[in-house]
Amino acid sequence: MSDVLYSRAQVRxxxxxxxxxxxxxxxxxxxxxxxxxxxxxxxxxxxxxPHAPWETVLTAxxxxxxxxxxxxxxxxxxxxxxxxxxxxxxxxxxxxxxxxEPEYSDLRNLFVNTILxxxxxxxxxxxxxxxxAYGEPPREVLSWVR
Numbered sequence: 001m002s003d004v005l006y007s008r009a010q011v012r013x014x015x016x017x018x019x020x021x022x023x024x025x026x027x028x029x030x031x032x033x034x035x036x037x038x039x040x041x042x043x044x045x046x047x048x049x050p051h052a053p054w055e056t057v058l059t060a061x062x063x064x065x066x067x068x069x070x071x072x073x074x075x076x077x078x079x080x081x082x083x084x085x086x087x088x089x090x091x092x093x094x095x096x097x098x099x100x101e102p103e104y105s106d107l108r109n110l111f112v113n114t115i116l117x118x119x120x121x122x123x124x125x126x127x128x129x130x131x132x133a134y135g136e137p138p139r140e141v142l143s144w145v146r
Contacts, residue, residue: 005077006084006119008044012074014119015040015088021126022114028107028145035099037064043091047079050086057094088115106144 019036022028041061045052079087092112101108113133117124124132130141 003080004120006079006081007077008047008074008079010077010119011043011047011079011084011087012040013122014115015043017118017122018111018114021118021129022111026126026142028110035095037061038098039091039095040064042094043087046087046090046094047083050090054094054098084119085116088112110141110145 016036019039023036038057038061041064042057045057045060049056089112092108092115096105096108110129110133114126114129117129117132121128127138130136130138134141
C-alpha cells in the first residue's frame with residue numbers, strides 16, 4: 001500500500017461509487033438509501049475514532065446530509081491508505097452486523113475491495129476490482145456472492 005493521503009470527500013465518493021457499481025449496476029442487493037448513508041457515516045466516523053461506539057455512528061448518521069456541500073476540511077487529504085483501509089473494513093463490518101450480513105461474507109469483502117479500488121482509481125471498472133483484489137474475472141467473483 002502506498003503512503004498517499006486521502007480526504008474525507010474522496011473516501012465518501014469512493015463509498016458512493018462502490019454502492020453505485022455493486023448495488024445499482026450489478027444488483028447484488030436491493031438498494032437501501034438508509035444503509036448507504038449509514039455506511040458513509042460509519043466510515044467517516046471511524047477515520048477519526050477507530051473504535052467509535054455504535055451510538056457515535058448513529059449520531060453522525062442523523063446529521064448526514066448528502067445534498068449539503070462538504071465542509072472545507074473534508075477536502076483536506078490527511079488519511080493514509082492504512083487508516084482508510086482500517087476504517088472501511090470496520091465500517092462495513094459494523095453496518096453489516098447491524099443489517100444481518102454474515103460476518104465473513106464474500107459480499108462484505110467484495111464491498112471493501114471495491115471501495116478501496118475506487119479510492120485508488122476512481123475510473124476502475126468491476127473487472128479492474130476483481131482482477132486486482134482476487135486475480136479472478138468478474139464472472140467467477142460474482143458466483144461467490146450470488
